[in-house]
Amino acid sequence: MLIAIAIIFTFIISSAMIRWAGANPFAAFKYLLGSPLQSKFGITEAILSATPLVLTGGAVALAFRAGYWNIGAEGQLLAGAICATFVGLHADGIPHWLGIILMVIAGALGGMLWAFVPALLRSRLGIDEVVTTLLLNPVALLVVTGLLNGPWRNPETKFPETQVLSENVFFPRVYPGSRIHLGLIIGIVALAICWWVVGRTAGGLKMRAVGLAPGAARIAGLKVERTLFTTALASGAIAGIAGAGEVAGVAHQLTDGISPGFGYTGVVVATLAALSFPAVLLISFVLGIINVGSFSASRALSIPSTIGEVVQAVLLTTVVSALVFMKYRIVLDKGKHRD
Amino acid sequence: MSTADAVTGYSVAASAVSLNGLRKMYGDVVAVANVDLEVRAGEIHALLGENGAGKTTLMRLLYGLAKPDAGSISIDGAPVSITSPKIARAAGIGMVTQHFSLVKTMTVTENLALQDAGFFSLDLAGARRKLLTLCEEIGLEIDPDARIDSLPVAMQQRVEILKALAGGCKVLILDEPTAVLGPQDVDSLLDVIRRLRDTIGLSVILITHKMHEISQVADRVSVLRRGEIVATENASGMSIASLTALMVEGVQQEIIETGERSSQGTSVLAIKDLTVHLRGHDVISELSLEVRRGEIVGIAGVSGNGQSELVQALSGVFVHQTGEIHVDGKLVKGGSPSAFAEAGFGRLGEDRHASAVSALTVEENLILDRLHFFSKPGILLKRKIRKFAEESITNFAIKAKPDQAIGTLSGGNMQKVLLARLFGERPLAAVVSQPTRGLDVVSTRYVRQLLMVERNTGVGILLVSEDLDEILELSDRILVIFKGKIIGEVARKDFDRIAIGAMMAGV
Incomplete structure (x- = not known):
C-alpha cells in the first residue's frame, strides 16, 4: 500500500521535473516505460542494462541483510573490472573456457580486495563502513583513470582506454541476435545462491541474526564481527563480478565510463527490493527498462537522457520514505501526552 | 487507627470511577468482556491478573x-465519553506506565511546566510553585532544579506521578510501577502511594503481579481473568493463596517434581578475584565465588x-576486567560469549528482549x-530443527508455533524459549538473571520449577x-553482594529474611 503511494509520488514529482524540462510527462512516461517493451531489441537491451544491476543489487542486498551497510559496490565493481582487465590483457593462448573462469575469479578477487579494508576496519576497530566504503568509490575510479592514462593507455589510438581484450576472455552471448551475455546467467545464479545461503544455511541464519539484532546474536555466542567481515567480502566479490561482466560481456575493454554508477544503483535496487533476492531480479529489469527508455524519451521529446536517472533517484527517495513510514507512525496528538 | 479502620473509613466514600459493562474485542479475541468495576474516591484499588488477562486493555x-x-x-x-488521553486527563484521570514520558535533558520544573505550556507561554x-506545594502536601522531597537524567529511576517515577498530579489528576493509574524498581525503592514507592491516598485523597488503580504489594497497600483488590472481573474484595480479607487461586483457577499448569536437595558436588563455576573497573571505579572488586554441581x-x-x-562479566564483555573464571575446573580464555558457550556455560540475561532476535522465528x-549441531555441512537441517523445536515447545509448555516470530510471543513464553535454548544445550553451569521479572504468576511458578529440575539434573x-523471595525459595546457598563484594554467605538451613535483608543493606 505504502509502496503504491510511493510510486504515485514518484510519478507526480518526476512529472513536474519533466514538465520543467519542457516535455509532456505522459508522453515521457510512455517512452520511459513503454517503448523498450514494444520491440524485441528494446527488451533485450533492457535485460542487458539490468545485468550489472542484478549483481550489484544482489551484493548490496546480501550485505544489508547482515546489517553491513556496504555503499561501496561501485568501487568494488571498478576494482573487479580492473583485475578482469588485467587477465584479459594477458590471456593470449589460453582456452576460452579457462579465460571466462579466470575473468570471473579476477572480478571476484578485485571486489573482495576493495571490500577488504573497510571490512577489516569495521570488524576490528568498529569504524563505520558507510563512510569508508563510500569514500573508496572515487578512489577506485581514480585508479581506473590512472591506469588508463598510464600503463594501459591504448597504444594505437592514444585514447585513455585499454586496447580490446583477448577474445579468449569474452563472455559468450546467450541469446542470439542480442547483446545479452553470460553475465546475466552468472547474476541469476549468484542471486539464487545468495537466496539459498541466507535462507537455508547456518551462515545465512547467522547473518540474519546479526543484521536484525547484533546484541542478541552476541549473547547467543555468535561471532558478530567475523560474520560481518565474511559477508562484506562476499558482497564485494559479487559486485566485483559485475565489473568483470561489463568488461568481458559488453565493452571488451576498460574505459573510464565502464560503470555509469551501477554500484550506486545497486543500493537503489536492493532497497526497492526490500532486500529480497527474487525481487532484486525484478527491480533490476524495471530499472533496465527505464534506462533504455530514457534514451528513446530523450530522442523523441528532446529532453536530457539523464531523465531516467532522475526518475530512479526520485523512486529511491519515495520508497525509502515509505519504508520509514512502515516502521514509524506519525500521530497527530492534540493533547500533550505521549505514550 | 489501624489500616483496616482507615480502609473502612474510605470505602464508604463515593465512586470516583465506574466502568459499566465495558467490552473490547481485538479481531476474534475478547480482551475485555463486560467488565463492571468501581473505584471509590480515595481508595487504592489493586488490579491483579495474569499476563494477557486484560488489565492493560x-x-x-x-x-x-x-x-x-x-x-x-x-x-x-456522571457518564463521560473518553476518546483521547487529553479528555481522560481533563476528566481527572492520570496514568504512569513503565515507560516514562519525561524530557531527560530538562529539569523537574521544566517538565511540569511543559504539560501546561501553550505555544508561546x-x-x-x-x-x-505547584510542585513545591504538592511536595509539601504529600510530604515528598524532590529537587525542582534537578535534571531528569541525573535522577535515579525511582525518582523519575516520582516526577512522573507529580506531573500527573499537577495536571489535576484525581484517579491515578499505575501500570506495574514496581517492575522497574529495586526492592528498597519498592517500599518507598508503596509508602508514597499510601501518602497520596491519606493526604490528598487520591484514588489509585494499581496494576500489579506482586501479591505482597497488594497486602501492603491496597484497600480493595479486583482480580481479572480472561477479560472478566472474577472477584472484587477487601484486600485485608484476602490471603496470597486465595488471590492466586482466583487468578489462575482453571488455568492449566503442570506440576514439576522438584525432588530432594542434593548433596555437594564438584565445582562447575569458580570465579577468582574478579574486578570490573567501570565509570571510574571498581563496580566489582576482587569477587570470588564458587558454584558446585x-x-x-x-x-x-x-x-x-x-x-x-x-552477569555481564560472565561473558567477558568488559575491557577492564581482571581475575579468572573457571568452568568445570578449566580456565575460560578469551572471554567472549562464544568461549563461555564452548566451555559449557549458559547464560540467561536480565533483559529477555535483548537476548532474542524478535524478527526471527521461535525455532531459529x-x-x-x-548452529553447528543443527547444520551439516553448513546447511540447516530443517527436519531436525523442527523436531527439536516441537520437543522444546512440548517440554517447556511454550504456547507458540515453531515458525512464529518470537517477537509476537508474550513475556512468559519468550522467557521459556530462552530457557529451552539455555538448558537444551545441557550446560554444566549457568548464570540466570532476573528469570521471572515481569512474568505472571503461572509463568513465574513454571520458570522456578524448571530451574529446580535443571538443578536436580546436576x-x-x-x-x-x-526478588528476595525468589532467591529464598530456590537457593541452596545465598551469597550477599554489597558494593561489588560478597560480604556474606548463608546456608539454606540458616535462611532468615530479616538477617539477609540487613546484610543486603550493608549493616
Whole structure:
C-alpha cells in the first residue's frame, strides 16, 4: 500500500521535473516505460542494462541483510573490472573456457580486495563502513583513470582506454541476435545462491541474526564481527563480478565510463527490493527498462537522457520514505501526552 | 487507627470511577468482556491478573487509548465519553506506565511546566510553585532544579506521578510501577502511594503481579481473568493463596517434581578475584565465588551493587576486567560469549528482549547458539530443527508455533524459549538473571520449577535476582553482594529474611 503511494509520488514529482524540462510527462512516461517493451531489441537491451544491476543489487542486498551497510559496490565493481582487465590483457593462448573462469575469479578477487579494508576496519576497530566504503568509490575510479592514462593507455589510438581484450576472455552471448551475455546467467545464479545461503544455511541464519539484532546474536555466542567481515567480502566479490561482466560481456575493454554508477544503483535496487533476492531480479529489469527508455524519451521529446536517472533517484527517495513510514507512525496528538 | 479502620473509613466514600459493562474485542479475541468495576474516591484499588488477562486493555480504555466496543465509563457519577488521553486527563484521570514520558535533558520544573505550556507561554514560576506545594502536601522531597537524567529511576517515577498530579489528576493509574524498581525503592514507592491516598485523597488503580504489594497497600483488590472481573474484595480479607487461586483457577499448569536437595558436588563455576573497573571505579572488586554441581547459589543484594556487571562479566564483555573464571575446573580464555558457550556455560540475561532476535522465528532463536549441531555441512537441517523445536515447545509448555516470530510471543513464553535454548544445550553451569521479572504468576511458578529440575539434573546455577523471595525459595546457598563484594554467605538451613535483608543493606 505504502509502496503504491510511493510510486504515485514518484510519478507526480518526476512529472513536474519533466514538465520543467519542457516535455509532456505522459508522453515521457510512455517512452520511459513503454517503448523498450514494444520491440524485441528494446527488451533485450533492457535485460542487458539490468545485468550489472542484478549483481550489484544482489551484493548490496546480501550485505544489508547482515546489517553491513556496504555503499561501496561501485568501487568494488571498478576494482573487479580492473583485475578482469588485467587477465584479459594477458590471456593470449589460453582456452576460452579457462579465460571466462579466470575473468570471473579476477572480478571476484578485485571486489573482495576493495571490500577488504573497510571490512577489516569495521570488524576490528568498529569504524563505520558507510563512510569508508563510500569514500573508496572515487578512489577506485581514480585508479581506473590512472591506469588508463598510464600503463594501459591504448597504444594505437592514444585514447585513455585499454586496447580490446583477448577474445579468449569474452563472455559468450546467450541469446542470439542480442547483446545479452553470460553475465546475466552468472547474476541469476549468484542471486539464487545468495537466496539459498541466507535462507537455508547456518551462515545465512547467522547473518540474519546479526543484521536484525547484533546484541542478541552476541549473547547467543555468535561471532558478530567475523560474520560481518565474511559477508562484506562476499558482497564485494559479487559486485566485483559485475565489473568483470561489463568488461568481458559488453565493452571488451576498460574505459573510464565502464560503470555509469551501477554500484550506486545497486543500493537503489536492493532497497526497492526490500532486500529480497527474487525481487532484486525484478527491480533490476524495471530499472533496465527505464534506462533504455530514457534514451528513446530523450530522442523523441528532446529532453536530457539523464531523465531516467532522475526518475530512479526520485523512486529511491519515495520508497525509502515509505519504508520509514512502515516502521514509524506519525500521530497527530492534540493533547500533550505521549505514550 | 489501624489500616483496616482507615480502609473502612474510605470505602464508604463515593465512586470516583465506574466502568459499566465495558467490552473490547481485538479481531476474534475478547480482551475485555463486560467488565463492571468501581473505584471509590480515595481508595487504592489493586488490579491483579495474569499476563494477557486484560488489565492493560482495561486501563487503555479508561485512559482513552482504545475505544470500547460496548459499555460506558462514569466519573464522579456522571457518564463521560473518553476518546483521547487529553479528555481522560481533563476528566481527572492520570496514568504512569513503565515507560516514562519525561524530557531527560530538562529539569523537574521544566517538565511540569511543559504539560501546561501553550505555544508561546511557559509558566516556570507557576509550575515550580505547584510542585513545591504538592511536595509539601504529600510530604515528598524532590529537587525542582534537578535534571531528569541525573535522577535515579525511582525518582523519575516520582516526577512522573507529580506531573500527573499537577495536571489535576484525581484517579491515578499505575501500570506495574514496581517492575522497574529495586526492592528498597519498592517500599518507598508503596509508602508514597499510601501518602497520596491519606493526604490528598487520591484514588489509585494499581496494576500489579506482586501479591505482597497488594497486602501492603491496597484497600480493595479486583482480580481479572480472561477479560472478566472474577472477584472484587477487601484486600485485608484476602490471603496470597486465595488471590492466586482466583487468578489462575482453571488455568492449566503442570506440576514439576522438584525432588530432594542434593548433596555437594564438584565445582562447575569458580570465579577468582574478579574486578570490573567501570565509570571510574571498581563496580566489582576482587569477587570470588564458587558454584558446585547440582546447586543453586543465589546472589542477594540491593540492585545496583554489581549484580548486572557480574552477569555481564560472565561473558567477558568488559575491557577492564581482571581475575579468572573457571568452568568445570578449566580456565575460560578469551572471554567472549562464544568461549563461555564452548566451555559449557549458559547464560540467561536480565533483559529477555535483548537476548532474542524478535524478527526471527521461535525455532531459529532456539538453535541460534548451536548452529553447528543443527547444520551439516553448513546447511540447516530443517527436519531436525523442527523436531527439536516441537520437543522444546512440548517440554517447556511454550504456547507458540515453531515458525512464529518470537517477537509476537508474550513475556512468559519468550522467557521459556530462552530457557529451552539455555538448558537444551545441557550446560554444566549457568548464570540466570532476573528469570521471572515481569512474568505472571503461572509463568513465574513454571520458570522456578524448571530451574529446580535443571538443578536436580546436576546443573550448577548462579541465580541473580532482585526478588528476595525468589532467591529464598530456590537457593541452596545465598551469597550477599554489597558494593561489588560478597560480604556474606548463608546456608539454606540458616535462611532468615530479616538477617539477609540487613546484610543486603550493608549493616
